[in-house]
Amino acid sequence: MIQALVVSNGIGGAAFYQSNAEIHYDVAEVTADFDPDLTPYDLLVVPNGSDHVAMLKIRDKVRAFLETGKTVMCFDGWFTNWLPGNRWIHDNTRPTKDVRHFIRTDRHQLLEGVDLRKFDHEKHGMSGWWACGRIECPEAADVVLADTWQRPLVVLDEVTTPGLMFLTASGPLGDFTFYGDPDGIPRLYRNALRLVANRLSGPSSDSRSNSTSQLQPA
């Protein structure tokens, strides 16, 4: 079972991460003295709408967590520099309504069973609703999804540290099962959890195809 810690700054974001047979979540509430113990956990989740002043306070601890091979997932705009090797930049120079999602590299089948049309348009037909800005990532990191202008929106970084960083450009991800949406956001999140579980059970169980797809429309 994955042991996960979700940070919470009082706006209800942790409610989207409910424990089940595969993962147990604890919640770390942000306080003035925020300094959670990360050592018992395999996974640190930073949901959409998190406190990045608080995360900056513990960035050395996050780095140490990743150095031990563990996983950090951030589904938010981290305007402070607490994630090693990766930077999120807000950008309004392109109209969000024109954003579409393109697969770049998916060596771990994170997009298996995911219908990207649901990222392009939400159920009322609106586009540009999911991610904001772009991620500047190391060249060797996997850009899983890029936008219309080929700016990274979803990044999987296994090169900066021995650990794993799975990052979105503020696109919310979680176990939003109450939406009844089996091939949208919840599927991408569950696929990412599958990767974490595979890493915990050993490198031989993580079947990596090492194939990098050509740029293709979603």
Added chain:
Amino acid sequence: MKKIGLVFNGVWSHYAMATAPKYRDFYELVYIHDLTFGALRHLGALVIPFQSHQAELARRKEHLYQFLAEGGKIAVFGDSTPLWLEAQWEDRPVDNFWWVTDPSKPPVSHTDHHHPVYAGLAPRHACWHIHGVYTRIPAEAEIIQKNGDGEVITWQTRQYGGVLFGSTLDPVVEHGVQQIRHLDHYVDSLTAWLCGVRPEGAFSLDPAVYGVDRMDCMDDGGGVKKEEPCPKTAAS
């Protein structure tokens, strides 16, 4: 001009608006965990945006009411809790797609356009979507906006000394996010009402303030200062 404090829950949308070149000379981030009356004393007004930490606000309510008692203006957006407001907020489904079917009918049916924030605003500029309603408001409050069911969206009262303005709109978060591109009208009117000067020009973002290694309210060791207020939070 006295600056406007923006209560800051460490959320990127709050940061994006307060550090945008158009607004950064008007707004000053006040990190929620540093909020004391001393941190507010030099400010003329305070905005408490949607996605604020309601439990922490409740712990600091005496600082907010002291600010009001000394004549300050406070504007509260989005949700709230009766733990610090004499009002009852209730959740409602968010209709942010009304414009797809009829762009002339936003989810507010009545707006008092005599209020300075709303004077001259077109209907869709006065309401883009709402996050819940108020089912109870302070005893002396006047209603500024209602939805089609007659539920209160926006209200204002002077019963605490200064002006306390409450609304379930979310102008700071949405303007920071920049997915809705017409919110300058509302935010500029709000800013002018709060500080007396109207911002001008187009909204833009400064890439240099993203990926910062420290905030002005943090000491060199990376911890938030305990003794001093956070006078300004921006890129170092």
